[in-house]
Amino acid sequence: MNRLQATLHDSFVEAERHLRVIPRNIELLIFATIQPIMFLALFAYVFGGSISIPGFDNYDQFLMPGIFSQSLVFGSAFTSIGLAEDLSKGLVDRLRSLPMSRSAVIIGRTVSDLVRNLLTFGVMLVASFLLGFRFGGSVTDAVLATGLLVLFSYALSWVQALIGLAVSSVEAANSAGFIWMFPLTFVSSAFVDPSTMPGWLEAVANANPFTVVTNAARSLYNGLPVGNDAWLSLAWSVGLIAVFSMIATRKFARSTSS
Amino acid sequence: MTERYAVQMQGVVKRFGDTLALDGVDLAVPAGAVYGLLGPNGAGKTTSVKVLTTLIRPDAGTATIDGIDVEKNPDDVRRRIGLTGQYAAVDERLTARENLVYIGRLFHLGTAEARLRAGELLDRFDLADSADRVVKGFSGGMRRRLDIAMSLIANPSVLFLDEPTTGLDPRSRLGMWDVIEDLAADGTTVLLTTQYLEEADRLAEQIVVIDQGRVIAEGTPDELKSRTGGALLQVSIARAENRELAMSVLTPLCTGRVEVRDDRTFEAPITAGDRVVPSVIRALDDAGVDVLDVVVRRPSLDDVFLALTGHVASAEEATS
Numbered sequence: 001m002n003r004l005q006a007t008l009h010d011s012f013v014e015a016e017r018h019l020r021v022i023p024r025n026i027e028l029l030i031f032a033t034i035q036p037i038m039f040l041a042l043f044a045y046v047f048g049g050s051i052s053i054p055g056f057d058n059y060d061q062f063l064m065p066g067i068f069s070q071s072l073v074f075g076s077a078f079t080s081i082g083l084a085e086d087l088s089k090g091l092v093d094r095l096r097s098l099p100m101s102r103s104a105v106i107i108g109r110t111v112s113d114l115v116r117n118l119l120t121f122g123v124m125l126v127a128s129f130l131l132g133f134r135f136g137g138s139v140t141d142a143v144l145a146t147g148l149l150v151l152f153s154y155a156l157s158w159v160q161a162l163i164g165l166a167v168s169s170v171e172a173a174n175s176a177g178f179i180w181m182f183p184l185t186f187v188s189s190a191f192v193d194p195s196t197m198p199g200w201l202e203a204v205a206n207a208n209p210f211t212v213v214t215n216a217a218r219s220l221y222n223g224l225p226v227g228n229d230a231w232l233s234l235a236w237s238v239g240l241i242a243v244f245s246m247i248a249t250r251k252f253a254r255s256t257s258s
Numbered sequence: 259m260t261e262r263y264a265v266q267m268q269g270v271v272k273r274f275g276d277t278l279a280l281d282g283v284d285l286a287v288p289a290g291a292v293y294g295l296l297g298p299n300g301a302g303k304t305t306s307v308k309v310l311t312t313l314i315r316p317d318a319g320t321a322t323i324d325g326i327d328v329e330k331n332p333d334d335v336r337r338r339i340g341l342t343g344q345y346a347a348v349d350e351r352l353t354a355r356e357n358l359v360y361i362g363r364l365f366h367l368g369t370a371e372a373r374l375r376a377g378e379l380l381d382r383f384d385l386a387d388s389a390d391r392v393v394k395g396f397s398g399g400m401r402r403r404l405d406i407a408m409s410l411i412a413n414p415s416v417l418f419l420d421e422p423t424t425g426l427d428p429r430s431r432l433g434m435w436d437v438i439e440d441l442a443a444d445g446t447t448v449l450l451t452t453q454y455l456e457e458a459d460r461l462a463e464q465i466v467v468i469d470q471g472r473v474i475a476e477g478t479p480d481e482l483k484s485r486t487g488g489a490l491l492q493v494s495i496a497r498a499e500n501r502e503l504a505m506s507v508l509t510p511l512c513t514g515r516v517e518v519r520d521d522r523t524f525e526a527p528i529t530a531g532d533r534v535v536p537s538v539i540r541a542l543d544d545a546g547v548d549v550l551d552v553v554v555r556r557p558s559l560d561d562v563f564l565a566l567t568g569h570v571a572s573a574e575e576a577t578s
Contacts, residue, residue, distance in 0.1 A: 090345030
């Protein structure tokens with residue numbers, strides 16, 4: 001087995017470890033699914049009547065891609081919690097004492113979290129259709145939109161991996177993995193048009209990569225011109241993966257239970 | 259050319275910030291031996307194990323497994339070692355069998371071979387009945403047994419056991435001791451760390467005492483015990499009126515002052531290993547003193563630790 005084959009093999013073994021247990025903890029999956037659906041319904045019914053967005057006939061068509069985007073990003077927090085757990089239980093020490101690929105533990109973790117996120121996303125998409133959401137463009141556009149969202153969520157999983165390895169406990173990972181998600185997703189175009197924000201906040205919201213990704217997906221879902229947003233969001237995701245996979249793998253190679 | 263040891267550390271130094279965790283540790287474990295690394299919390303036992311198992315890099319000195327440098331060829335070292343750390347490093351969401359097969363596959367044994375080994379180890383560690391149960395419901399003792407089984411899946415030549423019985427109830431501890439004794443009988447090289455003197459005494463053929471990052475003594479349990487200056491003789495006689503007579507008989511046979519514990523009991527230091535007891539009994543008998551009891555108390559490793567370090571090996575001293 002060469003190095004690449006070994007990495008793929010070990011990553012597969014790691015991903016399988018996490019995927020195998022998803023059906024054993026069905027409660028976790030159910031609650032992970034209920035939350036975004038609740039968000040969908042709450043935002044649609046509570047704010048739907050009072051928020052109008054220029055260029056959109058109804059708020060749902062604007063809002064729902066934002067919530068898809070937000071819940072996929074929130075799903076990445078599983079990565080930090082999972083890795084912090086492996087670290088605190090001493091499993092990372094065991095894995096680091098094995099002749100296995102250093103990056104495989106994180107690749108396996110992020111890939112399995114991606115699969116779990118896709119399951120949640122599928123249920124949420126069905127729910128959004130029941131609430132009246134419709135694709136405005138082609139199915140290909142919708143697939144591309146989903147791909148961009150999922151890829152960004154995967155990129156953030158690598159950021160979360162670093163957080164999970166850097167904090168000292170599962171409890172800390174639980175907070176540290178979630179806390180920055182709120183400003184990231186709210187100071188953005190996910191729920192409102194940033195031009196309604198105070199000037200400085202609007203600038204932050206427009207520079208936020210989450211805005212870029214959400215705008216790209218929203219345009220594609222609605223069959224609107226996507227402009228540079230698709231390429232920009234692709235660049236953000238690839239860039240984050242490139243940088244954080246390097247840092248997180250290095251961090252893993254030095255991590256040990258205290 | 260020096261003898262090639264299974265485990266060797268030479269002048270290993272490791273610093274964490276301002277704390278000097280290892281201050282030039284030397285250690286040499288021959289193949290097939292069971293060595294005990296004994297010391298209080300924060301002495302540097304776990305740090306030593308982490309250096310030897312490639313988890314942390316030393317700041318100075320060298321560490322080798324089967325002659326292979328842990329820093330230069332970590333992957334070759336990893337293929338030869340098994341590690342059971344302080345926490346039972348198992349995935350508690352998986353079953354016992356799944357945990358074993360999982361680690362076997364990470365050793366690239368192949369799924370069939372990993373399953374075969376898993377089955378053998380489950381039998382050997384008395385886990386066959388619970389093999390397909392999720393580990394979450396396992397007792398501490400069962401987790402530890404599974405943990406050790408996972409360390410053995412690829413037949414390591416050296417097994418590291420870092421405080422294998424910490425946190426176990428007395429019965430599980432005895433069970434774990436049997437497991438470790440079986441491993442030793444099979445010829446696996448074992449380096450175990452412990453803060454329990456009793457444990458090192460029972461399991462290790464050679465004990466390395468470590469305190470504040472330095473090796474302060476090494477020897478067999480008996481050698482270490484005799485370092486505190488031999489043994490203590492305790493004699494009880496039947497009648498208090500024979501006290502003076504008994505003392506005059508005992509004094510020339512002992513190496514120090516004869517202390518009177520109560521009217522009929524005396525204690526005196528003797529040279530360990532000398533056949534003092536028969537002479538004592540004969541001499542007292544010849545003098546007409548009825549002897550009730552003669553006991554030789556050998557110093558415990560607790561006494562040894564106190565004599566070597568000037569403080570007791572208590573868990574409360576933890577500074578980690």
